[in-house]
Amino acid sequence: MNTATTLLKREFWEHKGGFFWTPIALGGFLLLMTVIALTTGRLHGTIRVDEHALNFGDLIQHLANQPFADKAEHVQTVLMGLSMPFHIAVFFVICFYAVGCLYDERKDRSILFWRSLPVSDSKTVLAKFATALLVAPALALAASFATQFLWLLLMSMAAFGHDIPVWENVWATSAPWSLWPSLTLATAIDMLWLAPLIGWLFLVSAYAKKAPLLMAVLIPLLLAWAESMFLHSHVLFGLLRERFEGPLADIFEHRGEGSVLSASTNRALELFASNSLWAGLVFAALCLAGAIWLRRRSGEV
Numbered sequence: 001m002n003t004a005t006t007l008l009k010r011e012f013w014e015h016k017g018g019f020f021w022t023p024i025a026l027g028g029f030l031l032l033m034t035v036i037a038l039t040t041g042r043l044h045g046t047i048r049v050d051e052h053a054l055n056f057g058d059l060i061q062h063l064a065n066q067p068f069a070d071k072a073e074h075v076q077t078v079l080m081g082l083s084m085p086f087h088i089a090v091f092f093v094i095c096f097y098a099v100g101c102l103y104d105e106r107k108d109r110s111i112l113f114w115r116s117l118p119v120s121d122s123k124t125v126l127a128k129f130a131t132a133l134l135v136a137p138a139l140a141l142a143a144s145f146a147t148q149f150l151w152l153l154l155m156s157m158a159a160f161g162h163d164i165p166v167w168e169n170v171w172a173t174s175a176p177w178s179l180w181p182s183l184t185l186a187t188a189i190d191m192l193w194l195a196p197l198i199g200w201l202f203l204v205s206a207y208a209k210k211a212p213l214l215m216a217v218l219i220p221l222l223l224a225w226a227e228s229m230f231l232h233s234h235v236l237f238g239l240l241r242e243r244f245e246g247p248l249a250d251i252f253e254h255r256g257e258g259s260v261l262s263a264s265t266n267r268a269l270e271l272f273a274s275n276s277l278w279a280g281l282v283f284a285a286l287c288l289a290g291a292i293w294l295r296r297r298s299g300e301v
Helices: 002-014 016-043 056-064 068-107 110-115 121-161 166-174 176-207 212-231 235-243 260-272 275-297
Strands: 046-049 052-055
Touching (some): 002 121, 016 068, 016 121, 068 110, 068 166, 068 176, 068 212, 068 275, 121 166, 121 176, 121 275, 176 260, 176 275
Antiparallel strands (some): 046 052
């Protein structure tokens, strides 16, 4: 346990900029934009709603007068929208980390130092994989929750300034106590869904002599092109496209009964029960086994 914790801490401190400061900076930017929007809207801005020009105060009152279910849908949609930039950002952070972590240690020869320590290659690779699959999304999720909470505080102050009941119109409609567990579930299954992609990037990172990102992108694209040209089928392309559609892909599609919140949860549970997810986990395990094997036999680039 101490070895695993130490390896995870090492990965965090070596990549703190991407794992920690990127979601912090993103949250700060979103909150700054919110403050600017509130300030300009309060002073002189107008917003068109249902073909009517409303200033900020009129807009707040307009939303407050809607039925509770409509208010809840609007507020939860905004909160879900606030979480999307974090998921997009952490996706790119994880991809760049996964495709470079095993390659970079060979390139800068730090692998020679790490091999001198009493830590197996399997533990090292699995710790890096856990960092990509658990640590990075957990930090992004925490930053997303903090941003949503501060956004709700800003909305509370705005509602209070216009003599609008804060609890009924901000906190009861947003229901963060239900939203955050749902987003946590969706993010966890999203990471499992992306596990084969991350595993593939680890395999390429352990094998590539140069330009691992280019190799990781070109090989599946060339295989998909060859399948299309010679077999006249698009199975591989369909698998690649499907893999990028996680539980948050249709987060705003809530037709019929249910809310944005229930749509996200239902979609996550559907993916968890799908054969594609478990087949992808098997592929990810094979890629990790290959990455461990290659690291044992690799030297410096």
